[in-house]
Amino acid sequence: MSGLRARQKADRHRRIIEAAAELFREAGYEGAKIEAIAGQAEVSVGTIYNYYQNKGDILGAIVSLEVNEVLNAGRGVVANPPANVGDALDTLLGIYIEHSLHYLSKEMWRQAMAISTQLPDGPFGQAYTALDRSLTEQIRALIARLQGLGLVKQDIDGQALGELIFNNMNMMFIEFVKRDEARIPELRAAIRRQNRILVAAIGA
Amino acid sequence: MSGLRARQKADRHRRIIEAAAELFREAGYEGAKIEAIAGQAEVSVGTIYNYYQNKGDILGAIVSLEVNEVLNAGRGVVANPPANVGDALDTLLGIYIEHSLHYLSKEMWRQAMAISTQLPDGPFGQAYTALDRSLTEQIRALIARLQGLGLVKQDIDGQALGELIFNNMNMMFIEFVKRDEARIPELRAAIRRQNRILVAAIGA
DNA sequence: TTCTAAAATTGAGTCAATTCTGTTTTTATG
DNA sequence: CATAAAAACAGAATTGACTCAATTTTAGAA
Numbered sequence: 001m002s003g004l005r006a007r008q009k010a011d012r013h014r015r016i017i018e019a020a021a022e023l024f025r026e027a028g029y030e031g032a033k034i035e036a037i038a039g040q041a042e043v044s045v046g047t048i049y050n051y052y053q054n055k056g057d058i059l060g061a062i063v064s065l066e067v068n069e070v071l072n073a074g075r076g077v078v079a080n081p082p083a084n085v086g087d088a089l090d091t092l093l094g095i096y097i098e099h100s101l102h103y104l105s106k107e108m109w110r111q112a113m114a115i116s117t118q119l120p121d122g123p124f125g126q127a128y129t130a131l132d133r134s135l136t137e138q139i140r141a142l143i144a145r146l147q148g149l150g151l152v153k154q155d156i157d158g159q160a161l162g163e164l165i166f167n168n169m170n171m172m173f174i175e176f177v178k179r180d181e182a183r184i185p186e187l188r189a190a191i192r193r194q195n196r197i198l199v200a201a202i203g204a
Numbered sequence: 205m206s207g208l209r210a211r212q213k214a215d216r217h218r219r220i221i222e223a224a225a226e227l228f229r230e231a232g233y234e235g236a237k238i239e240a241i242a243g244q245a246e247v248s249v250g251t252i253y254n255y256y257q258n259k260g261d262i263l264g265a266i267v268s269l270e271v272n273e274v275l276n277a278g279r280g281v282v283a284n285p286p287a288n289v290g291d292a293l294d295t296l297l298g299i300y301i302e303h304s305l306h307y308l309s310k311e312m313w314r315q316a317m318a319i320s321t322q323l324p325d326g327p328f329g330q331a332y333t334a335l336d337r338s339l340t341e342q343i344r345a346l347i348a349r350l351q352g353l354g355l356v357k358q359d360i361d362g363q364a365l366g367e368l369i370f371n372n373m374n375m376m377f378i379e380f381v382k383r384d385e386a387r388i389p390e391l392r393a394a395i396r397r398q399n400r401i402l403v404a405a406i407g408a
Numbered sequence: 409t410t411c412t413a414a415a416a417t418t419g420a421g422t423c424a425a426t427t428c429t430g431t432t433t434t435t436a437t438g
Numbered sequence: 439c440a441t442a443a444a445a446a447c448a449g450a451a452t453t454g455a456c457t458c459a460a461t462t463t464t465a466g467a468a
Contacts, residue, residue, distance in 0.1 A: 005435075046448055049427080117382060163372070164368070164402075174321060175333075178333070196364070198405070207464095209416085237455085250416095250417060251417055258455080
């Protein structure tokens with residue numbers, strides 16, 4: 001049988017995430033009290049801690065949903081990149097950045113990033129590291145694709161290049177979420193400018 | 205006169221920082237309770253909060269000492285860089301990295317980084333951003349120096365390049381402090397490998 | 409020296425995340 | 439079905455960062 005217990009568990013997970021997402025949006029991460037989340041989700045405080053090790057892990061679950069969506073969207077670009085190295089990179093990184101504030105506010109990103117460095121071995125810390133690696137890998141895959149198309153020199157170290165591009169973008173994104181007044185177009189322009197150096201170096 | 209009040213103030217600042225540094229090292233950031241720091245520094249809890257807005261700011265003061273020392277050490281390299289682009293970069297970034305664990309444990313770095321993204325507008329958050337900018341600026345200065353020496357092409361965008369190199373190093377350093385078993389030589393080797401792409405692109 | 413206002417200190421109290429322990433619900437077994 | 443073990447739940451208790459009203463200390467004027 002499907003198991004009553006398993007069904008209830010999945011249901012409670014869902015209710016907690018939904019309640020938390022709503023309250024995080026409304027009141028911010030700090031403003032959303034665990035008791036309030038518990039109340040909204042119709043479970044007790046103790047139960048929440050039965051499902052998540054700490055408040056941060058709840059946010060972590062929400063962030064993971066978001067990043068996985070971004071990874072999915074990125075696949076399309078890798079499969080069918082613009083026929084120009086600079087545009088191809090800009091398109092892929094653009095997808096990451098444009099999607100980023102869809103579900104998560106800057107404050108939520110700040111908290112999520114903070115937690116992932118604070119507790120790198122907690123469930124969310126590990127998940128976040130894995131997501132970063134997936135994004136790096138996707139950039140590396142794009143480079144490999146461009147090499148296959150003869151747009152990037154064959155002797156380029158794709159692994160190192162992928163890391164370089166991801167690390168730079170990620171750091172720029174961190175600075176971006178730290179400043180509430182920072183805007184996406186300026187962020188993308190700054191990253192394009194940085195990547196121009198690389199594009200010039202690797203173009204076939 | 206030098207002012208009794210001012211002297212006592214400076215003395216209490218020093219005692220608090222010394223007590224905190226010792227306890228952070230011994231018990232870790234979380235393990236060091238404010239009451240214990242207050243006791244060790246022979247002031248009350250309230251006084252600590254009169255000097256620092258929150259626990260993170262105490263750590264922030266310690267981090268700032270460290271980073272300023274690193275910046276100082278870096279000046280020597282910029283003034284007198286190795287006569288080879290790759291070595292020059294490796295030497296400067298090497299100084300940053302080798303110094304980094306002198307006073308601060310990986311756990312302290314993790315907490316410091318977390319706090320600086322969590323509270324970007326707090327005293328420490330702002331200070332940390334300024335320190336990052338100073339490091340970026342120093343890398344940019346090194347590139348300018350190398351251009352002056354004719355080792356780097358004149359038409360390279362030094363600003364963008366400095367950001368790219370700093371951001372990549374910083375992100376690598378973040379990953380480094382997240383994994384307790386990670387070692388400095390491997391970190392430096394990975395960064396050298398990444399920078400090799402850039403070095404090839406910008407060498408005159 | 410004495411007095412007063414400003415500045416600084418104190419520590420008991422507040423608040424919210426997390427832990428703990430006893431209770432209830434579910435599942436598996438005879 | 440009855441029942442015992444296992445899993446999950448509830449919410450009271452704990453913990454520790456941070457606040458605040460009362461008290462003490464300092465600077466400087468008279």
